[in-house]
Amino acid sequence: MREPGDTLALSRSEGRIDAALHEIGDWLMRNQRGIRATQWGVVVVYLGLLIIPTLLPLPGGAAHIWTNVTLFAQFVFWGLWWPFVLLSTVLVGRMWCGVLCPEGSMTETMSRHSRGLAIPRWVRWKGWPFVAFAATTIYGQMVSVYQYPKPALVILGFSTVAAIATAALWGRNKRVWCRFLCPVSGVFKVLSKLAPVHFRVDTRAWDNWKKPHARSAPQVVNCAPLVPIRTMKGGSSCHMCGRCSGYRGAVTLARRSPNHEIVHVAGADPRPVETMLILFGLLGVAAAAFHWTSSAYFIAIKQTIAEFLVEYGVMWPLEWTAPWWILTDYPDLNDSMSLLDGAVLVGYLVGMAVCVGGLVAACAALATRLLGRWSAARFHHLVQSFIPLAACGVFLGLSMTTVSLLRNDGIVFGFVEPLRAALLIGAASWSIWLGWQISALYSGVMIRRVAAMLPLGVAVAVSGAVWATLFWRF
Secondary structure, eight states, X not given: OOOHHHHHHHHXXXXXXXXXXXXXXXXXXXXXXXXXXXXXXXXXXXHHHHHGGGGSOOOOTTOOTTTOHHHHHHIIIIXXXXXXXXXXXXXXXXXXXXXXXHHHHHHHHHHTTOOOBOOOTTTTOTTHHHHHHHHHHHHHHHTTTTTOHHHHHHHHHHHHHHHHHHHHHBOTTSOHIXXXXXXXXXXXXXXXXXXXXXXXXXXXXXXXXXXXXTTSOOOOOOOTTOOOGGGOOSSSSOOOOOTTTTGGGTEEEEEOOTTHIIIIIXXXXXXXXXXXXXXXXXXXXXXXXXXXXXXXXXXXXXXXXXXXXXXXXXXXXXXXXXXXXTSOEEXXXXXXXXXXXXXXXXXXHXXXXXXXXHHHHHXXXXXXXXXXXXXXXXXXXXXXXXXXXXXXXXXXXXXXXXHHHHHHTTOOOTTHHHHHHHHHHHHHHHHHHHHHXXXXXXXXXXXXXXXXXXXXXXXXXXXXXXXXXXXXXX
16 A cells, blocks of 8 residues: 555656656757758768668678678668668657658758649558558568668668658658658557657647637647647657647646556547557568578478479579569579579568458457457557557568677577566556456457457567577477
């Protein structure tokens, strides 16, 4: 039982945290010029990491991270940058997007000179977050984007050029690319729902602000990612740039439960594209992208097809290769994909995504039905409970590059394996707890809720096992 003194101390501590967050939000608002300067510093680093390695020869077997520029850039970009951008999204929302993202900086700068055309319907198509992520991930595996600098330049360079071109056409002073077309925007949008901080909007204060200030000019805020600030309930679309902090006395950087947005906000705005992204994107395509290089199933499928082709004298799929920007082709390093390799790779990625995503979807659908009559909104809401496991899996997958590069240079950390296990177990437990909380919103009957948790538990176990087999063989 908590004593009155403990309650008072806790209240004071929470008050200090609230005050500190309020001040951080206002600091972001007051220091936009410094933030823009920092953004351009990140742009310079980003371009250097992408371009310089492509001008140098590929590293030899004796190269090290600290002696070879290409390996150093690979380690910084894929071993540190991307894994920890993902982690930061879970911890502080999409602050990377609003404060540091180089593409965001360039596209917004270009948009100041935009033609300002109306955003066409095809750009606003709701399916882009899933399609762009899946296509980029699959293509990245076809050209070995994590291993070689030129594919990284092609993929990320194309994304940057497309972002600038989008800004030149549509949305003056806006981030149209970031809002609708960025291949990772959908992922960041989903994962930021777990963040324990967000910009909270007090709608009543917003509406009352103009009464005592009716004769004064209203404060102007440019929300570059096109978020309707007044009606913003969660933080998934907010870029956390801080420009609106204090606006109308209603917007404040505040703490919240990491469960709040998924449990209490996501259900009111079901989004099928997020369901596709979670099930078939993060739990499916992303997991398959990390799996295939060490998969016995991939090798067995390829060998079976190759034997069949040889038996019938069809050799060209085994012998022909494509340019490096279509399929991996580095013969000097004994690393080239034949047309058969590429076809089996794409089939494996898509097939695994369909199998894993389909099984998890079936479990979520059964849980939906066990909670009452079928409801598509309830199904989409329950799928949101898998976000912690998806986030953990993708982070661990990306960090494999970090660990591998360090291990190749003789740097081994003994805590890696226990940490991976702890993170996976923790993420799986979190997903189950979210499912339990969501189920309470749809049924007060305990037996229904317990029954619904059985298929959800199976889905979490299957997804967790898929990620676990990246590191351990059962």
